[in-house]
Amino acid sequence: MSTGSPVGSHRVVSPAGALPQAAVRLDPDPEIRDDEVRVSVERLNLDAASFRQLRTKHGGDGAAIRAEVLAIIAARGKMQNPVTGSGGMLIGTVDAVGPRSPLGLESGQKIATLVSLTLTPLLITDGLERWDGESEQVPAAGTAILFGRSIAAPLPDDMPEALALAVFDVCGAPALVRRVVSRRYHSAPTVAVIGAAGKSGSLSLAAAKDAHAAKVVAVVRDQVEAAQMRRLGLADKVAVADATDPLALSHAVTEALRGRGADVTVVCVDVPGCEHGAVLATATGGTVVFFSMATSFPQAALGAEGLAADVEMLIGNGYVPGHADYALHLMNAHPRLKELFNTRIGAHA
Amino acid sequence: MSTGSPVGSHRVVSPAGALPQAAVRLDPDPEIRDDEVRVSVERLNLDAASFRQLRTKHGGDGAAIRAEVLAIIAARGKMQNPVTGSGGMLIGTVDAVGPRSPLGLESGQKIATLVSLTLTPLLITDGLERWDGESEQVPAAGTAILFGRSIAAPLPDDMPEALALAVFDVCGAPALVRRVVSRRYHSAPTVAVIGAAGKSGSLSLAAAKDAHAAKVVAVVRDQVEAAQMRRLGLADKVAVADATDPLALSHAVTEALRGRGADVTVVCVDVPGCEHGAVLATATGGTVVFFSMATSFPQAALGAEGLAADVEMLIGNGYVPGHADYALHLMNAHPRLKELFNTRIGAHA
Numbered sequence: 001m002s003t004g005s006p007v008g009s010h011r012v013v014s015p016a017g018a019l020p021q022a023a024v025r026l027d028p029d030p031e032i033r034d035d036e037v038r039v040s041v042e043r044l045n046l047d048a049a050s051f052r053q054l055r056t057k058h059g060g061d062g063a064a065i066r067a068e069v070l071a072i073i074a075a076r077g078k079m080q081n082p083v084t085g086s087g088g089m090l091i092g093t094v095d096a097v098g099p100r101s102p103l104g105l106e107s108g109q110k111i112a113t114l115v116s117l118t119l120t121p122l123l124i125t126d127g128l129e130r131w132d133g134e135s136e137q138v139p140a141a142g143t144a145i146l147f148g149r150s151i152a153a154p155l156p157d158d159m160p161e162a163l164a165l166a167v168f169d170v171c172g173a174p175a176l177v178r179r180v181v182s183r184r185y186h187s188a189p190t191v192a193v194i195g196a197a198g199k200s201g202s203l204s205l206a207a208a209k210d211a212h213a214a215k216v217v218a219v220v221r222d223q224v225e226a227a228q229m230r231r232l233g234l235a236d237k238v239a240v241a242d243a244t245d246p247l248a249l250s251h252a253v254t255e256a257l258r259g260r261g262a263d264v265t266v267v268c269v270d271v272p273g274c275e276h277g278a279v280l281a282t283a284t285g286g287t288v289v290f291f292s293m294a295t296s297f298p299q300a301a302l303g304a305e306g307l308a309a310d311v312e313m314l315i316g317n318g319y320v321p322g323h324a325d326y327a328l329h330l331m332n333a334h335p336r337l338k339e340l341f342n343t344r345i346g347a348h349a
Numbered sequence: 350m351s352t353g354s355p356v357g358s359h360r361v362v363s364p365a366g367a368l369p370q371a372a373v374r375l376d377p378d379p380e381i382r383d384d385e386v387r388v389s390v391e392r393l394n395l396d397a398a399s400f401r402q403l404r405t406k407h408g409g410d411g412a413a414i415r416a417e418v419l420a421i422i423a424a425r426g427k428m429q430n431p432v433t434g435s436g437g438m439l440i441g442t443v444d445a446v447g448p449r450s451p452l453g454l455e456s457g458q459k460i461a462t463l464v465s466l467t468l469t470p471l472l473i474t475d476g477l478e479r480w481d482g483e484s485e486q487v488p489a490a491g492t493a494i495l496f497g498r499s500i501a502a503p504l505p506d507d508m509p510e511a512l513a514l515a516v517f518d519v520c521g522a523p524a525l526v527r528r529v530v531s532r533r534y535h536s537a538p539t540v541a542v543i544g545a546a547g548k549s550g551s552l553s554l555a556a557a558k559d560a561h562a563a564k565v566v567a568v569v570r571d572q573v574e575a576a577q578m579r580r581l582g583l584a585d586k587v588a589v590a591d592a593t594d595p596l597a598l599s600h601a602v603t604e605a606l607r608g609r610g611a612d613v614t615v616v617c618v619d620v621p622g623c624e625h626g627a628v629l630a631t632a633t634g635g636t637v638v639f640f641s642m643a644t645s646f647p648q649a650a651l652g653a654e655g656l657a658a659d660v661e662m663l664i665g666n667g668y669v670p671g672h673a674d675y676a677l678h679l680m681n682a683h684p685r686l687k688e689l690f691n692t693r694i695g696a697h698a
Contacts, residue, residue, distance in 0.1 A: 118655070
C-alpha cells in the first residue's frame with residue numbers, strides 16, 4: 001500500500017478536490033495506507049453546538065437523535081452535523097500504525113484526537129447501541145483514521161479522562177501565548193488576558209507567567225470570577241470589566257498597568273464584540289491574540305484602522321507543536337488551576 | 350476649549366459609551382476642540398456596497414437616493430448606511446487646526462481622510478445640490494471633524510486625484526507586507542501574493558520586492574492577469590490557480606518555489622474560501638497575512654488546526670504608520686504599477 005496525502009485528500013469521495021473538512025463524503029475504509037493510523041473507537045464527544053441542535057430538532061427524543069447521528073456518519077463517512085458544520089473529537093485505542101506514519105503513536109496506546117471529527121474518516125460498527133442519545137458523550141465501537149498530518153495525544157495515566165479532554169480542547173492557547181510572550185520582545189512584555197476565568201483564559205494566564213511576562217492582568221466579568229482569579233494566584237492584577245464595552249475594557253487594563261496598554265492582549269471571551277476593546281487595550285507596537293471563535297475578521301481589521309492602532313493582530317491557531325504536552329505540564333504545575341478546571345467541568349477533585 | 354478623546358468618544362451622542370464607528374448618532378458641531386481638525390468638505394466617496402444598496406432600493410431614482418443620503422447624515426451626524434453598515438471616505442481642505450492636534454496638518458492643505466466616514470462627524474450645508482444621485486462620487490459642501498487619532502493624507506500634487514484615492518484605499522497592505530518581510534526572518538523570505546493583479550495585491554508585490562524578499566510569486570486567476578503580471582515585472586514567478594481550491598493553490602505556490610511553501614503568503618483575493626489554500630501554501634513556521642475582508646476567522650483558525658499547520662496568521666490591519674507615503678513612493682518608483690492602477694480605475698494615463 002502506498003502513502004496517502006498527508007492532509008487526507010485521498011480519502012475524499014466528494015466533491016473532488018476538496019479537503020476532508022469541506023468534503024461532503026469521506027471514505028472510512030478501515031484498511032490503512034502506509035502513513036495512516038487506525039484507531040479503535042471507544043467514545044465520541046460531540047461538539048456542544050451540534051448536540052444542542054440535534055436535541056432541539058428531535059425534542060429531546062434520544063432514539064431519534066441516535067438514529068440521526070448514525071445516519072450522518074453512514075452518509076458522510078465522518079461525524080459532521082450538516083446544520084452546525086461542527087463535529088467534536090473522539091477517544092480510542094491505537095489499533096494499527098502504518099510503517100510510514102509520522103505521528104509517533106504505538107498500537108495499544110489510548111489517545112484522544114485533537115483534530116475535529118469533521119475531517120476524521122469514521123466507521124461505526126455497533127449501531128451506537130450503548131448510547132441513549134441524551135448526552136454528547138457517545139459510547140461507540142468502530143474505526144477512525146488518522147492521516148500523516150493529523151494530531152492525536154496519548155491520554156495521561158495520572159489525570160481523569162474528562163479533565164484531560166477539557167485541557168486538550170483548549171491546548172492551542174497556552175502554547176501560542178508562550179510563543180508570543182517569549183519571542184516577541186526585547187524586554188519582558190506585559191500581558192492582559194480578557195476572559196481569564198475560562199478554560200483557555202486560565203491556561204493562558206499560566207503560560208504568560210511561565211514565559212516570564214513582566215506583569216499579567218486577568219480581566220474577568222464579575223466579582224465571583226475575580227475571587228476565583230485571586231485564589232488561582234496566577235495574575236499580578238485582577239480587573240473586572242465588560243469586554244464588549246471598548247472604553248471600559250481599555251480603561252480597566254490601562255489602570256491595572258499604570259497608564260499603559262498591554263504589550264500582549266489575549267482574547268478568550270466567547271462573545272461577539274470584543275475586538276475594538278482589545279485593540280484599544282493594547283499598547284502601540286503590541287500584539288492582540290484572538291482565540292475566541294466569535295471574533296469577527298472585519299470588525300478587527302476595520303476597528304484597528306478606525307482607531308489608528310499600530311498593533312499586530314493574530315488569529316489564534318489551535319495548533320502549535322507540543323501544545324498538548326505543554327498544557328498538561330501547566331496543569332500539573334498548578335494545583336489550583338486543576339481545581340478551577342474541575343469546577344468548570346463539574347467534577348469533584 | 351479642552352481636548353477631546355483621541356478616538357472621538359466625546360462626539361458620541363448615542364448610545365452612551367460606544368465608539369464613534371458603533372454609534373447611532375455623532376455630534377457634528379463645527380466648533381473644534383483643541384486636538385481636533387475641521388475639514389471643509391469638497392467630495393464624499395460613498396463605499397461601493399453602500400451606493401449599490403441605495404441605488405437598488407430606489408430603483409436608480411437619483412433624487413430619492415440624494416434625499417436618503419441627506420436624511421442619513423442629518424439623523425446620524427455621519428454617513429453610515431444603516432443597511433450595509435459601510436461609509437466611504439471624503440476629500441476636502443483643512444479649515445481649522447486645534448493647537449493640540451497631533452495630526453501635523455495645516456490650514457489650506459487638500460487632504461483625503463483615511464478613516465471611514467462611518468466614524469467621521471459630518472455636517473452638510475448645501476443639500477448636496479450639485480449631486481445627481483447617480484454616482485458614488487458626491488460633490489458636497491459642509492464640515493467634517495478629525496480626532497487626535499484620525500488619519501488623513503495630503504493629496505499629492507503630482508498625481509491625479511482618482512489615482513491617489515485608489516492608492517490610499519489599499520495603502521495598509523504594502524506597509525504591513527514590508528514590515529513582515531523585513532523583520533521576521535534571519536534570511537530573506539520567499540513571498541506568495543494571492544490575487545496579485547488587484548490593487549492591494551500589486552502594491553504588495555512591489556512592497557515584497559522593496560523589502561528584499563528572496564523570491565516573489567504572483568498568483569492570479571487567469572492568463573489575462575498572468576500577462577499583466579509579466580508586463581508589470583515585479584514577480585519572479587507568475588502562477589495561475591483558483592484561490593478557493595486549496596490543493597490547486599498550494600500546488601501552484603510550491604511548484605513555483607521548487608517544492609517548498611512560501612515563508613510569507615499574502616491573501617488579497619476578495620472572495621470567501623481562500624483560507625485553507627493559503628495555509629497549505631505556507632511553509633512550516635511561515636506567516637499568512639489576510640487582507641481580504643471576505644476572510645472568515647473560524648475558517649482560518651479551524652483550518653490551520655485541522656491541517657496541523659504551524660503557521661502564524663495575521664489579520665491585515667489597515668493602519669501602519671507611514672502607510673500612505675510608502676504606497677505613493679512605491680507607485681512613483683514603478684511606472685508600470687501606475688499603468689496597472691490606471692487600468693483598474695478606468696483612467697487613461
